[in-house]
Amino acid sequence: MKKSVYSMCGMCTVRCPIRVEVENNKVVWIEGNQHLLGGALCAKGSAGVALVADNERPQQPLIREGGRGAGRWQKVSWHTAYDYITDKLKKIKKEHGPESVVLSSRGGPWQDMYKTFIHAFGSPNYTNHDNTCGRNTHHASLSLNGVGRTGFGYDIKNSKHLVLFGRNMFASLKIAENLQTMDMLDNGGRLTYVDVRQSMTGLKASRFFQVRPGTDYALALGMIHEIIKRGLYDEEFIDRYVSGFDELCYFVEQYTPQWAAKECGVKEKAILDFVDEVAEDMPQVIFHPGWNLSRYKDSFYASRALHILNVLMGNIETKGGLIIPKGPSDCGIKGIRNLDCPKPDIKRADGVGWKYKHFDKGPGLAHLFFDAMEKHDPYAVKAWIAMRHDPFTSMPDPQRQKRFFDNCDLLVSIDTHYSEFGWYSDVILPESTYLERDNPICLQKGPKPRLAVRRKALEPEFDTKAGWEIFKQLADRLDIGDYFPYKTIEELYEWQLEPTEFTIDDFEEKGFISLSDKPIMFDRQELAGQFNTPSGKIEIISKKLEDANLPSLLTYESPRKPPKGMFRLVYGRAAVHSHSHTINNPLLHELMPKNSLWINKKIAAKLGVEENDVVDVIAENGVTERVRARVTEFIHPEAVYTVHGFGRQIPLQTKAYHAGLSDQKLMVNKLDDWDRAGGAINLCETFVQVRLSPNNPKRSVEL
Ligand SMILES: Nc1nc2c(c(=O)[nH]1)N[C@H]1C(S)=C(S)[C@@H](COP(=O)(O)OP(=O)(O)OC[C@H]3O[C@@H](n4cnc5c(=O)[nH]c(N)nc54)[C@H](O)[C@@H]3O)O[C@H]1N2
Ligand SMILES: Nc1nc2c(c(=O)[nH]1)N[C@H]1C(S)=C(S)[C@@H](COP(=O)(O)OP(=O)(O)OC[C@H]3O[C@@H](n4cnc5c(=O)[nH]c(N)nc54)[C@H](O)[C@@H]3O)O[C@H]1N2
Ligand code: SF4
Ligand SMILES: [Mo]
DSSP, X not given: OEEEEEEEOOSSTTOOEEEEEEETTEEEEEEEOHHHHTTOOOHHHHTHHHHHHOOSSOOSOEEEOSSTTSOOEEEOOHHXXXXXXXXXXXXXXXXXXXXXXXXXXXXXTTHHHHHHHHHHHTOOOEEEGGGGTTHHHHHHHHHHHSSOTTSOEEOOTTOSEEEEESOOTTTSOOHHXXXXXXXXXXXXXXXXXXXXXXXHHHHHOSEEEEOOTTOHHHHHHHHHHHHHHTTOSOHHHHHHHEEOHHHHHHHHTTOOHHHHHHHHTSOHHHHHHHHHHHHHHTTSEEEEOOSXXXXXXXXXXXXXXXXXXXXXXXXXXXXXXXXXXXXXXXXXXXXXXXXXXXXXXSOOTTOBTTTBTTSOTTTOOGGGGHHHHHHOSSSOOOEEEEESOOHHHHSSOHHHHHHHHTTOSEEEEEEXXXXXXXXXXXXXXXXXXXXXXXXXXXXXXXXXXXXXOOOOOSOOSSSOBOHHHHHHHHHHHTTOGGGSOOSSHHHHHHHHHTXXXXXXXXXXXXXXXXXXXXXXXXXXXXXXXXXXXXXSSEESSOHHHHHTTOOSSOOOOXXXXXOTTEEEEEEEOOTTOOTXXXXXXXXXXXXXXXXXXXXXXXXXXXXTOOTTOEEEEEOTTSOEEEEEEEEESSBOTTEEEEETTOOBOOTTOTTTBTOSOOHHHHOTTGGGOBOTTTOOBOTTOOEEEEEEOSSOOOSOOOO
């Protein structure tokens, strides 16, 4: 029997809307939802078929038998696994208090479920991956605009000029955004791209600035200087909604385009030409504030400068600019209900909210739990539940992390795959893949807000379960089941939709429920109240930062030059992989089985390295990774670049096992090197040595 199911892709966390065709419990077709994406989908989205079939993923709950990481597992029933975990949690709670348990997840639309679980258990310590992702950008926006990084959407389609600093969107995909950008380019829009190397996005750009690594802040300051000097900003918008503009004018006087050009290694004329274009295109100019904005010591301030450029354009709530996302109340209707439990009134173990008051308390900062594990400061952390999060791959220096995690009595991984952390854990609970499970309904805010839901397209291939069921089962055993008021997913949907006028059947026609027919725009004269800062204005000078002894406008300091014989290690994504969890996918492995090390042609010649040679990449403490060189003119000579996610160490993943290089293993001592203003780990402040490997078969013999 053939059926068609609207759902949500899960091959990366963008969660594009999809339609899946299924015949005899096998997926025969996946496409992007025609109503929203016109059928478009990326290679990873299409490879969902291979994920379901992949038998190199955990097929039933596993409890560790040997030492941590030894890879000896006992296959157990779900009941045994649930009992094992909850017995341990009860014991830990009794001995060390409930706050000694941390739960980390990938954030996203279902985090209410995970937060409810950990809060109801009695711990305030929910955390997520964002300390290695968008935290700097998030905090930058929060300090300036009073709303976080999702506080604005981008009307790229109607924009005349999109400016991207290291936002490599045609490899680091988000299909709806890609489609909008293609439309913008087709309509004659301009794209300016800034990176230390040429990329898929740079190739589509009308202007490419190849900057010296870590100098984006200088380029942004030079742009601000010129825009202010030439009076190209939206004076009315600034008078009405912005405080601290005079301080900004005074601060940027020193940062001329001539200075910025020299600092970044670009042409002054190119900056001036760029500003000429901005004068023609504003206010339909978008400065994307960065997503994974490269993690340098001043990326928080670079991101703030990009937000300031938007403010100068006066592009907030304009067509072709930044749009404030709208929700049900803006449509005059009631929204859905989400699981909820108030956060216990206990200090967080990572210090966020009391030691570090200027950070968003929500998910805290995952790298700041290690003192609690090692020194019981401010109290002991004894258990870590990783739900769709792999600390060993996403945070640097897994070797050192293992020593911290060894202080814990319980490590649990709830994952569709064997993660590096899962492999080291005590229990693995295998979640069904996104095609084999339902997820709760979620609200997707935007100019046209909608409700979306992931529906199960297939029965699970193996003995795996959905997250909603896993958390309910654990909660029942811990006597906190009342916070999860359902037995089946249908009951959960009913409970979520109760305050609204909708039923779950309303999703069937298009796969989502539109809450508004037309885009909702606020009146630009009435934006007061949208900026959730202490003053209600966009604050160029932030009291919260100044109270934390951090400047609002940081004096520029040139990034460190790599020590002799070393290079700055930078990283990014490839269009056909999602971090580390697609490397073993049979179809995607075929498209890209390994990563490589990009190195500048002139530098490679000096090192005697030719294209495809094997090189040793050596961290400051001697840790060595081996990989093939990709020799190119299109990378700055100070940097080497690789795609993140490779170099995996799980023997059961036969395709990914030791394929390519692991960038996080080379980032030694980076757990302590984090941005006091933005919170993220300074991953890009890593230097490595590169040399031709002695293990280099120069001649291959054809047999
Ligand atoms: N060195 C270095 N570090 C980085 C980065 C880098 O480029 N270089 N990138 C950073 C960025 S931007 C990010 S966002 C983080 C990402 O860090 P993580 O969020 O930890 O990475 P992922 O690999 O996306 O996912 C984590 C785990 O979720 C599992 N998973 C996938 N789908 C599902 C599912 O449906 N259910 C469940 N339960 N589990 C699932 C995967 O198998 C994987 O083990 O890493 C960051 N860290
Ligand atoms: N295919 C695919 N798409 C994804 C993901 C995925 O895993 N796979 N993950 C998603 C996630 S979690 C995230 S956070 C986003 C990330 O999306 P992006 O923010 O676009 O992140 P990256 O791909 O990491 O791109 C980082 C770029 O920064 C460049 N760079 C390094 N140093 C500098 C510098 O000093 N200045 C400038 N201007 N650039 C520099 C690198 O060369 C690289 O091209 O992608 C999302 N989309
Ligand atoms: S970008 Fe690709 S992998 Fe990610 S959700 Fe969309 S279709 Fe799926
Ligand atoms: Mo990310």
